[in-house]
Amino acid sequence: MDDALDAVFKALADPTRRRILDLLKPGPRTTGQLCGAFDELSRFAVMKHLGILADAGLVLVRREGRKRFNYLNTVPIRQVYERWMGPYAELWSSSLLRLKDHVEKDLNRDDKDGK
Amino acid sequence: MDDALDAVFKALADPTRRRILDLLKPGPRTTGQLCGAFDELSRFAVMKHLGILADAGLVLVRREGRKRFNYLNTVPIRQVYERWMGPYAELWSSSLLRLKDHVEKDLNRDDKDGK
DNA sequence: ATGATATGTGACTAAAGGGTAACATATATT
DNA sequence: AATATATGTTACCCTTTAGTCACATATCAT
Structure with missing residues (x-):
């Protein structure tokens, strides 16, 4: 049970990796x-995160000499x-409006029940 | 090191939870x-996932009698x-175009080096 | 009330993943 | 060639978390 964007979601799950993407923005x-930019982390920890981001396609890499430039890719x-x-989803507004109605109905029910 | 959307990203990291969101779409x-819809999973596993999705605000809940209706919330x-x-990000198109240029430069360099 | 249905909770297990330390390779500079 | 710089790799620890089993509570129908 696994979808195409699995690596992307896994990559985004870690706050350090999200901070990296922020820095690349x-x-x-x-x-x-x-x-x-990460005093509290070992250099290798950052590299590992970059590897995961690159595998997910969120970071694209260009090598130039002994430097490695990391680019944010926003496509995923x-x-x-x-x-x-x-x-195919319900429209954002209508969906929320309908839930709002339901919740208000719930509140009324609770009031009537004296909860 | 933790941002406001942390619970959302953690919630989206699991494929079962993403399938649940698909079903709620x-x-x-x-x-x-x-x-x-999840023959291979225990009922409680699904409930646990729903709890995580609800905590993240991705699923909104309305209770009616002994039934619990789960709504997809797309705001997060x-x-x-x-x-x-x-x-504040580089424009999607310009960013990708620039990388494309760089990569092509790279390919040329590799060709020259005979790699 | 009583049984069936629908959802909620506590304790435990096993695998995944973020972290470090130490070591290795490649490129520029003098 | 030799040194410093920038990046890549192997092995290991420990916390997190997805999963199950067994049990508990709440609501509807008869």
Whole structure:
């Protein structure tokens, strides 16, 4: 039981990896630059996270000499979004409005029951 | 080191939970209905997953008698999307185009080096 | 009330994954 | 060639978590 975006979700599950993506948001950074941003972590921990992000396709890598530039790739994030926001879902607004109605009905029920 | 959406990402990390969200996409389902869709899993495993999804705010719950209706809430997913697709990121197209250029440069370099 | 249905809880097990330390390779610079 | 810099690898520890079993509670129908 496993879907295509599994690696992406697993990658996004860790806060350190999300912070890495935050750091890559303005533009590419080398591995060393990223390590510098994590004083509390070993260099290798950061590299491991970068590897997981790269396997998931969230980070694209370009090597230049002894430097490795890491790029944020937002395509998988867009796919995540579309998975549950796509056309087959109930419309966001109508869905929430309907739940709001239900909850209000519930509150009324609770009031009547004196809970 | 922990951000506001931590529970959401943790919740999305498991394929069973993503399947549950898929099942809720067309509309609300009761817990029992969801259990029926997972022959290979114990009923309690499904309930545990629903609890995690509810804690993350991805599933909203309305109780009616002995039934519990589970609703998909897409708001956190939209927040995930906006975190890295927002205005401070490099534009999706330009970012990818720039990387494409870099990769092509890389390929040329490799060719020259005869790798 | 009583049985059937639907959901909630406590304790435990086993695998996955984040962390470090020590070691290895590759590239630039002098 | 020799040193410093930047990145890659192997082996191990420990916490987290997905899973089960057994038991408990609440609601509907007769």
